[in-house]
Amino acid sequence: MPISGQNYREIGRAAAGAVSVVAVYTADGASVAALTVSSFVTLSFDPPLVMFAIQHNGSGFRSMVESRSFGVSLLASDQKHLAERFAARGSAQREPRDFVPGESLQVPLIAGALAQVECSTHQLVMSGDHAIVVGLVEAARTRPGLPLLYFDRQYGSFAGF
Numbered sequence: 422m423p424i425s426g427q428n429y430r431e432i433g434r435a436a437a438g439a440v441s442v443v444a445v446y447t448a449d450g451a452s453v454a455a456l457t458v459s460s461f462v463t464l465s466f467d468p469p470l471v472m473f474a475i476q477h478n479g480s481g482f483r484s485m486v487e488s489r490s491f492g493v494s495l496l497a498s499d500q501k502h503l504a505e506r507f508a509a510r511g512s513a514q515r516e517p518r519d520f521v522p523g524e525s526l527q528v529p530l531i532a533g534a535l536a537q538v539e540c541s542t543h544q545l546v547m548s549g550d551h552a553i554v555v556g557l558v559e560a561a562r563t564r565p566g567l568p569l570l571y572f573d574r575q576y577g578s579f580a581g582f
């Protein structure tokens with residue numbers, strides 16, 4: 422028998438995660454659909470694949486799954502305000518001025534992010550109330566710095582032992 426919703430939420434709170442923003446330009450290119458996610462992970466080395474999960478009923482879902490490419494920006498520790506901005510309701514309509522276009526693909530990226538990843542959409546797997554979006558990495562760059570992390574409903578950063 423499956424566990425209760427409360428029990429499931431406790432697992433979510435215990436799982437610390439890096440905070441990213443996934444984003445696409447809408448079909449007319451006039452606006453950006455973007456949302457904060459903690460589900461981004463690298464998936465496969467060869468070919469280079471990454472993935473994240475997105476809920477079906479979110480306002481950005483349609484744009485995200487219809488787009489043939491997407492950008493992922495792994496936020497740096499000083500970008501909490503961006504995580505909060507893109508976790509707010511209305512993920513289908515974001516300000517394009519918060520983003521810079523990719524170098525290889527027409528995808529929205531965040532300047533100053535710890536990593537910028539440009540992906541073509543490789544696979545979409547529906548699973549429960551989320552879809553798993555798999556991307557083939559066409560271009561990427563990283564910069565030194567500390568990550569923005571999320572744990573127990575709070576933002577923080579990394580401190581090694």
Ligand SMILES: Cc1cc2nc3c(=O)[nH]c(=O)nc-3n(C[C@H](O)[C@H](O)[C@H](O)COP(=O)(O)O)c2cc1C
Nearest residue numbers: 456457458459460474475476479480508510511512
């Ligand atoms: C730290 C954090 C991590 C999140 N991770 C995800 C995620 O992995 N997948 C997802 O679909 N939503 C995730 N969300 C929620 C979305 O950011 C949020 O629901 C969405 O942007 C709200 O837009 P909407 O109401 O317009 O759909 C996360 C939120 C926060 C604060």
